[in-house]
Amino acid sequence: MAIINFFKGHPSTNLLPSKTIADTYSKVLVNNSDYLEYDNDPNNQHPLAYGTDPGNLEIRQTISDWVNSKYQSNYLNAELINLTAGASYGVANVLASTTLPSITKKAFIVTPTYFLINSSFVDVGLGDDLIAINETAGEEYDIDLVKLKKELKKFGKEDQTEVNIIKNDPRGERKVYQFVLYLVPTFSNPGGITYSVKTRKKLIDLARKYDLLIISDDVYEYLDYANTETITKPIPKLNQLDQETITNKYGNTISNATFSKIIAPGLRVGWQESATSHLVKQLSITGANKSGGTPSQLSTFIVNDLIKTGQLDEIILKFKKIYKERAQTLKESVKKYLPKGTKVYGGDGGYFLWVELPNFVDNEKVIKEVSKKNVILASGEHFEVLGESNKQNWGDHCIRLCISFLSSSEIEKGIKLWGETIDEVSN
Missing domain, CATH: 3.40.640.10 (Type I PLP-dependent aspartate aminotransferase-like (Major domain))
Known part of the structure; x- marks a missing residue:
């Protein structure tokens, strides 16, 4: 089963303008x-x-x-x-x-x-x-x-x-x-x-x-x-x-x-x-x-x-169209598969959405269990400022999701598996 990695913060390889860049290097140098x-x-x-x-x-x-x-x-x-x-x-x-x-x-x-x-x-x-x-x-x-x-x-x-x-x-x-x-x-x-x-x-x-x-x-x-x-x-x-x-x-x-x-x-x-x-x-x-x-x-x-x-503007417009579709899929999937009361921030641009789960969810345990189903989530604990006095305990209930690396179908599948795991751990 392929890994669905929501942590990776870069475009999926098939989106990268490889030929355009290669042609431009040749143009510049030769x-x-x-x-x-x-x-x-x-x-x-x-x-x-x-x-x-x-x-x-x-x-x-x-x-x-x-x-x-x-x-x-x-x-x-x-x-x-x-x-x-x-x-x-x-x-x-x-x-x-x-x-x-x-x-x-x-x-x-x-x-x-x-x-x-x-x-x-x-x-x-x-x-x-x-x-x-x-x-x-x-x-x-x-x-x-x-x-x-x-x-x-x-x-x-x-x-x-x-x-x-x-x-x-x-x-x-x-x-x-x-x-x-x-x-x-x-x-x-x-x-x-x-x-x-x-x-x-x-x-x-x-x-x-x-x-x-x-x-x-x-x-x-x-x-x-x-x-x-x-x-x-x-x-x-x-x-x-x-x-x-x-x-x-x-x-x-x-x-x-x-x-x-x-x-x-x-x-x-x-x-x-x-x-x-x-x-x-x-x-x-x-x-x-x-x-x-x-x-x-x-x-x-x-x-x-x-x-x-x-060509740069063309590349950006291609990214925007694909990312918009992926972000919409992600928001719809969160609403469909995650618990009632889940809050979602972002989704109007860029790469990332921030998800805050209800208090009853054991975030650490869910992340560990869903990883066994090849779904990788970025726990909020990674996004703390260094120092014990700065800690906000983001890892307790928060997750960062990236839409640049995964296709829409992978996103929906990953969120569905995540939601099922939350149900399994909570019951």
Whole structure:
């Protein structure tokens, strides 16, 4: 019996645009000789050469134009972009550049959180300084801003924007923040919800007051199921809102974006946006970038061509249509097969839905038993913020379900087996 794995958070292999990517690599490397003129261009380098620190200027401009077209805005330009090797690299890069244990007092992570993010904070010496901030779906704000403000006031000082600027770094001036906050504000992983503009603006106000850097994993924006015939205009990013009313040199936001969710995860290309050029320039000169130039230099050319030819939009629309069908199947199956009182969050975009079971369900036992039927579920315990004081006991009654990896028929079958197992364990 085939394994039905709801834990895997990437597209099923048959959805990946393998031939399109292969053809584009050939086009870039074999059929295009224009890149030879880059030999003497300080802003652009050959696809097989070391890249420039922030990535080729022409490619950053292509990405900028593409993003602006989706947001129906002109907020972004090439000078506000730093190219990365995907979102995971991006978070590590931001933390390495903007935090120091001697200056950064606390790091906040919205919970339930992306299950592999804790290690990035441990790597920069902030593992013992994490504070969980709950998502609060259905309330006035989408995260617990009351607790966030209380903790900021408890551990920090106001008006520190111009204080923690390191002048003696040989690479140039460097801003270190008093606090950092990590979140996934659109079709959140794992919560599945999208934070309102009201929540985003309030967050920016707090960030400016307490010298907080908001690290926003913006990875699912374009996978909005509302309209599968076009790419729906996304809600404004935090850095976009920050830019509109910017009050300081560096800003308080970083959009950490990636093409992993909208092309293929193995391509390893992402980009970072900031509200001002000063912060994104700082991110482009971390140690690894100064040594080897922008990561994934060759793959950035693939992305560039996919955007210019319109193939990227076609790939996204294909994903959206299939994911919408799968999400609908999942929601209908949960309603049909799981106990009355089960709550479902998400399902309007992105990859994930968050399911909260009634209290009578022994979640741990059910997950163990259903795995014997080859159904793999992601228990809520995986999505906790590190530290005993941060524990929310998500594992007691919560599950994250992914719709990108499984077909609609696999999804329904897996939910049915799950529901039957709950009945067996509970009776």
